[in-house]
Amino acid sequence: MPRRPQSTRGPPVTPTDTTASTLRARVARSAEWLALLAACLTIAWGPLAQGSAFGWGFSGLILLGSVTVALTLIATGLRGRLDLPNPLMTLSALAFLGWVWFSASSAPDRLEGLRWAGIWTAAIGTALSVHALARTHARQQTVLTAFLLSGGAAVTLALLQQQGQLIPGFTYLDGVPEKILTGPYFHPSHYSGYLITVAALTSTVLLNTRPGWHTLPVLALAAGAQYTNLFTDGSSIPAVMLAAGVPVIVWAWKHRPWAGVTLSAAALAAAAWVVITLTTPAGQAQFNALKGQFGIESQSLEGFVQGREDIHWFGVSMWEAHQYRGSGVGQWGTEYQRYRPEPAEGIASTYVNYAHSDALQVAAELGLIGAALLAFTLLVSLIGRGWTPLAMTGAAALPVYLFTGLYDSHLSAIPGTMIGAYVLILGARALRPAPPARLEVPAPTPVDLSF
Template identity: 30%
Template sequence: MGKKKRAASEAPPPAVEAPPSWEGWGLTALWAAAFFGLALVGDQKVLRYKLLTAEAFAAAGLAWVFVSWAARAPALWRRTALDLPVTLYALGGLAYYAVAPEHGAAQGEFNRVLFSAAAFFAASQTAARLPRPELAVGAWALSGAALGLYALLQTRGGLGPLLIPQLDRPIATFGNPIFLAAFLAASACAALGLAGADARRRGLWSAVAALALAGAWTTQTRAAFAALAAVAGMWALMTLEGRRRWTALGTLALAGLGAAWFFRGRQWTHGLIWRDTLSLWLAHPWFGCGLGRFHLEFPAHASPALRALWPESKVIVNFAHNEYLQVLAETGVVGLALLAGVVGGWFRLARECAARAELPRRALLGGVLAAAGVLLVQNAASPDIRFGVSSFVVFWSLGFAAGLGWGSDVPVLLFPGRFAFAGAGLLALTLWGGMAVEPLLAQRRLFAQPSFHVEGGTEFDRAVAELEGRLKASPGDADVAENLAYLYAKASRWPEATRYFELTARLAPTRPGPFNNLGNIAYSTGDRDGAIRWWGRSLEVGPEQVDARVNLGKTLYEMGRLKESAKNLEEVLRRDPDNEKAQVLLKKMVE
């Protein structure tokens, strides 16, 4: 039989233009810079420069993809088995944010969920374009080795003339030993994958892995090594047989017993937090208490035993120290199912990687998947994925492995077309970027505000004398009394300021300002309860006020009354969406 002729109406398949070689090397440089940036950029509370670095590189990777769609036809989407679970995870975050009673409390976690999806798709869409994917993973492994060396030096206070601040539990550039350990454990897995993939440089990459692991050990983070052992055991079960399997498992068991003995003196309170987190979940089993609201709702469910260890007025329990329990408490069974879909996708890829000895780049893919697996397992006893850099590592690893090892290119939909999709993608990145940098911008605006207080002097004495003279001539003039009180307050002359603000309140009882300022003075002199009473009176007179409500929210936050604080700060943002103080305080609650 002859070949069937193509129907006249059937268009030929579009010709696929190979991307220019410089594009692949440019993407390689992008991801290498991303990992070196994560190692070098220091972390700081609220400002979170390290997180912003990771977000910037994830956004740059996606922007590169969108621009390439507009520049070259046909626009191709790298389809993977994890696209649907990650998309549902992101859409779930969007839905929970949309129905959140207080968007300020939910915004941080919503941003992290979107960032996780961005990191995944940036990696999945670019991994196959890299001419040598090993270089990007190598940059990651080397950055982990550098951090491991830095951690070792921190335990000694430096080496020779090189002086470094000495710490019992190093933090390197991460600000927290737990998050540093998570990155180092994942980096060691990436290095071991390279050792398996490159026989000529096996010694180099093994040394890189050893350095990362040595640095992780100095952090004394139990969850990191428990996760490493769990993933190693899983890999042994899936790839080894007979005596080799039992030897590997026995070695891991002995190492686990040794680690348990080494850490035997460390206090462990996670069990109390987990039990009380389950109590919080049972109060909202299906949809949870709300995205990002754990730290607000948990105190009401904290047991007396936990309160005795960590009093509410001194310690904020802002994490469940188990990501899966925290997701369950905040978003219920539905939210946990969305996260479980991502974890299940990782497990399917890991199982297939272990089962297929002929899989191209199997060792490299196995190392990257192991890195993601270590963090996913560590989340069972640690809040790692709540730290944006850990989220980046997990989802970038999943996207990289899925796109490189199992992805296939398909054209994007002809309608509305590649230009429309590229434009929509860039617009979405712009909106997300604005939300991501808002806490940093708010903090900078707050720092730039001039100081309220002034020094006394000749001009101050002259102004006081003039106002006191005017008040003596007109004892019922509330404006003069308030100006005089304000002047004394600027000079931190609290008794005089209090006397004249109280006079103003008697002369003009419908003015909210004097009550607010009396609250400010009470706060400045250490009387928080008195300050709360004055601010309450101020808000009774003028409920529309912003300053008094910000002050009230700040003080309630400092007293550990987070739910009341957040309620007032959310009301501030409803009236003044750009209020820097409210934005920063809501961010600090989960730092």
């Protein structure tokens, strides 16, 4: 007797199952929003807590970043799936963090190594959280608003500082505000490095949004960033100006790729011409004559180059002694002193708090392995970014920070700047495609069976 075929359909879905599924989705959505708001708070805390350079700001950034990562993991568990549009970048970033913690566990000063491992985790972890969570327009607008508000607060503090109104409890350098402005940061160069993010963000927003109520405030923020930048007397002043222009190239890539290629080639040619010109005596004399108009007062080009060469000696020496593994994350402050030249003169005889080069900072502390992992992470972050304002800002800020990374350490030694930069570079993503709309099927016409 033939056997009746078994049904492959599962048990019927009851109203109770539907209610439980809906409740779980709502709880997961609420948890995701909570994690995203924690990420926004972390983004704001970084620069506004005096650059997170001192004990309370440093520890607060680690705490907020850890809370953000924990809430993201909880929300992911509640939803039951993880949305990562760039898994290669995510895996590379996690491998880099793994190497950072391995380095901290074997560092000579283990406590300092663990503290800096916490900073790297806060920066990269918050970026990955935003990468996983900011998949809708509303969520990306929330993150964008956090960046604009924190940038506006930083510029406002600098303007108030110029009027002699200082924040109680903050530590300030001599010369504030008579000669220099530092905004919420301790050092003017660090504030100038943070303004790279603000300049790139405001230009991107103005180029890629229609004029509206937000246009004038964003334009005022862009102008305020450039104005206060002129009072920092730092090496990143030209970089902030450059960051305001690079979004034009990114905008061209979005609308006319051939124009993007042309502008990129022109920008590289102009940069090469500037570098070549500055290597000549005539170019150096012209720069020294004009630098005061750009807010650079303290030193000449020759003095700047010589100072960086003296400082970079430490980084090169540390890397040569620990080529593959590095001396240990967070170990610069103690280990570099082993490599003072004899006799030590000029800057080489003073305390140097970091490498003043992202490349040397990472290579000296994390070795070739750590430097390669971070470089690969930054490179693959350009894959599938999409064309949202956050994604375009990160694409514009990355080459500027790579340029400043030749002579400063904004992405490896300044926690308040690291957090925002890595969120924009690694965390920005394309929007998730909207689900297809359900087609309304018309009800069948009733059949008249009456005779």
